[in-house]
Amino acid sequence: MSAVQPGCLWVVATPIGHRDDLSARAIATLREVAVIAAEDTRHSRPLLVHHNIDTPLIALHDYNERDAVDAIVRRMAAGDSVALISDAGTPLISDPGFRLVRAARAAGIRCIPVPGACAAIAALSVAGLPSDRFVFEGFLPAKAAARRSRLQELAGDARTVIFYESSHRVAESLADMRDIFGATREAVLARELTKMFETVLGEPLAELAARVAADPDQQRGECVLLVAGRGEEADAKLAEGQRIFAILREELPPAKAAKMAAAITGAPRKLLYEG
Incomplete structure (x- = not known):
């Protein structure tokens, strides 16, 4: 008896590199659904062939997702089961699929995760950095100014x-x-x-x-x-930066005072200016 329920969207994680990291449940699901929506059908086909999966593929990527979603949702509403996969790892995690999952849920279609590899979590598990939060x-x-601006926003996290x-x-x-x-x-x-x-x-x-x-x-x-x-050392640096900033702003505009205090202490300029 098939374990795949009709009229559902199965969100299936695929390997981030090693082909044998595809779970037994993922293999069974991909074999039994009516169709697989893949980010790049040419990329995914060798993985499916490796695991003897011959289910038909359709493309669902950043460039066609908006237009393709309605047709896929109609298929599920008519009873077809659909699996969503990305090129590697868990769909939607910096990969396409958000619009499809959102539309499926809005249509009352059940969305079922088939968990597996995710590069972010795999990296965190071996990094030796705090993982509780x-x-x-x-x-x-991609542009340097925007990248540095975003990093400034994260410096105090x-x-x-x-x-x-x-x-x-x-x-x-x-x-x-x-x-x-x-x-x-x-x-x-x-x-x-x-x-x-x-x-x-x-x-x-x-x-x-x-x-x-x-x-x-x-x-x-x-x-x-x-x-x-940011740890205790950074907190101390920030406190010193705030002290210097408070002195400098007596004589300078806040933006210039924050820039100088950051240069002197190494504390994040944005936190000094906004704090």
Whole structure:
């Protein structure tokens, strides 16, 4: 008897590298649904062939999701079961699928998770950074000014922060993190997880940024960056920055006083200015 219920959306996690990380439940689900909505059918087909899955594929990606959702929801409303997969990992986590899940739920269609790999959680599990509280930021802005602005907003967060980053921007992002979070803040680069050239490097941001900048091999593949949250040392730095800021603003405009206090103490300028 089939375990796949008709007229449902199955959100199925796929491997982030190693093909054998696809769970037995995921394999059974993908074999039994009427159709699989895949981010890139050409990318997903070898994984499905590896596991003897011959279910028909349709494309659902960032460029067609808005137009494709209605047709997929109509299929489920008529009784078809549909599985949603992305190129790697858990759908919707920096991948397409949000519009489909939202539309399915709005139509009263049951959405069922089939959990599995997620690069952010896999990286966190081996990073050696505090994992009781963390925040997932996904990809930082590609443009330097916007990226640095977003990092300034995160500089005071006490939680471990997880980022995805493209290989051709990882060195630049680490340099920005060093400048904004501070040279001594703990950080980890988890690269090519579950693949042949998997590496997990953990060092203070100054050392990690320098190591990655000097080694082209660490600027290849799929990258997850994790940065420890602001700790007691950062709190002390912020307190000193606030003290200096209070003195300087007696004679200077607030923006200039915050910039100078940040340069003197290393405290985040944005926190000084807004605090």
